[in-house]
């Protein structure tokens with residue numbers, strides 16, 4: 382890619398989140414991730430080109446020096462900052478505008494700095510392109526997978542119902558989504574195949590911004606509301622049409638009709654396998670067992686509670702979910718327990734504003750930053766140092782609660798059979814065919830969106846926490862009044 386000869390016709394709209402817009406190259410396996418600004422700032426960009434460059438360099442450093450050490454560098458692609466010709470960026474912005482979902486247009490793409498993050502295109506991985514079949518890539522934004530410890534929370538409900546499930550009520554009541562998702566992150570992070578299968582089924586049912594499927598780099602399934610702009614993108618029949626050819630070999634059905642239910646079930650099984658085996662097979666142990674703490678089951682989950690008590694072995698050590706969960710759990714105090722420590726830091730910065738750099742509040746995100754959060758004393762000794770460590774830990778945990786997982790799946794790779802990588806060779810395909818098992822896939826698992834969360838997001842988190850819990854308790858109280866059994870009593 383020659384940066385001085387960039388042509389907007391070589392790039393197309395790929396997707397966007399709250400903070401960035403992503404375009405993909407039409408031939409190379411590359412994406413550019415550009416910053417976004419509030420639309421009202423479009424005439425006067427809120428930061429200079431140097432500041433934008435620093436912001437993106439901070440993202441690269443945070444990802445490569447901090448998050449990759451906690452999550453495992455095999456999952457991380459930190460990318461590099463690039464300087465693009467301004468005319469290219471302007472033309473690109475005009476080109477992608479019609480494809481952008483209306484609800485994301487309260488922000489505009491940064492056309493002033495010319496800076497972007499260049500990353501491998503994880504939905505069209507070049508490593509897997511030796512296969513004739515386009516890879517299927519599944520993107521999951523799993524959100525927070527544990528309940529806070531009762532010690533630090535003021536509302537008992539927070540130790541019973543997870544934040545995601547409570548947040549769903551708030552999102553629907555505030556008009557963010559039309560329907561509630563019945564996905565519960567605690568099911569996905571449980572390590573129990575049945576619960577994980579159930580969780581993925583709910584993600585397919587109501588993808589919102591938590592689930593997307595790409596085929597050969599193109600989004601084929603996502604939420605219709607706020608989705609990719611493709612009318613059919615959340616149509617289950619259209620998804621089955623795409624998936625069916627990948628699963629014809631399974632379960633002795635080569636010449637028979639394969640039901641949609643069976644195709645979906647095989648697809649979910651393959652995805653769950655990739656999530657559980659993503660650690661590369663080493664160790665084989667299970668992650669910290671949280672069952673004794675009673676923090677692994679959310680009372681709002683629709684998964685049968687009795688069944689969830691059995692068969693949960695925890696997540697395999699080193700699997701992508703285990704790594705993410707352990708990093709999320711660096712939030713050991715919950716926002717309520719953390720807030721007084723944030724205030725301690727904030728007060729200090731008000732008194733000594735020049736210490737912002739020394740405390741690495743806005744970076745640099747280097748070894749020293751990581752060390753500071755890893756060497757946090759166990760007890761609060763009233764010091765600034767303790768408060769800063771805890772705040773750093775909390776911000777890292779926030780990133781892990783908001784990241785996404787990309788699982789790339791390729792069926793029937795022709796080269797050498799690699800048991801660890803779960804590659805499908807012809808003998809294995811025959812074995813699967815005869816033994817009624819779903820076909821095996823080669824896969825690669827990555828984690829994306831590992832941006833540092835700013836210090837100012839902490840008070841916003843506290844205020845959102847209050848809103849979410851209040852909305853949920855009001856909904857619950859209204860359900861008691863109405864004797865609404867669907868909310869009060871879960872199916873058995």
Ligand SMILES: O=P(O)(O)O[C@@H]1[C@@H](OP(=O)(O)O)[C@H](OP(=O)(O)O)[C@H](O)[C@H](OP(=O)(O)O)[C@H]1OP(=O)(O)O
Pocket residue numbers: 398399400590779783834838842845
């Ligand atoms: O607070 P949450 O849990 O709603 O997470 C926000 C996400 O909302 P979600 O609930 O996943 O739809 C939100 O996602 P959406 O814009 O809703 O797609 C962002 O990821 C936001 O991060 P940032 O402020 O852009 O860095 C996220 O904010 P942070 O809390 O991570 O700062």
Ligand SMILES: Nc1ncnc2c1ncn2[C@@H]1O[C@H](COP(=O)(O)OP(=O)(O)OP(=O)(O)O)[C@@H](O)[C@H]1O
Pocket residue numbers: 395396397398399400401402403412414500501502503504520593783785829830832
């Ligand atoms: N390296 C990549 N390869 C392929 N697709 C990507 C890549 N990075 C991002 N994307 C796509 O672009 C979308 C938006 O990117 P991303 O989640 O990083 O944006 P964001 O603005 O940081 O999100 P958030 O709303 O969580 O703040 C992703 O959901 C994903 O589909």
